Amino acid sequence: MHCTQCGSNHLRTSRFRFADLARLLLFQYPVRCRVCRERTHVGLLLALNLRQSEKIRRRESRVDQR
Numbered sequence: 001m002h003c004t005q006c007g008s009n010h011l012r013t014s015r016f017r018f019a020d021l022a023r024l025l026l027f028q029y030p031v032r033c034r035v036c037r038e039r040t041h042v043g044l045l046l047a048l049n050l051r052q053s054e055k056i057r058r059r060e061s062r063v064d065q066r
Ligand SMILES: [Zn+2]
Pocket: 003, 004, 005, 006, 007, 008, 033, 034, 035, 036, 037, 038
């Protein structure tokens, strides 16, 4: 999945807002680009995968700090 603005694949799940509720009904979830800060929506399953990999990455970096 890529940013619609700059084409980067450095996306992270964005904070969910009330306005995103309508998008959620279309199985879309908000994400934000780490490069250009553009906020966009991707398929819900993609967003859940993204969120899962963020969790794993966070766990790994915590191990590294020890
Ligand atoms: Zn971007």
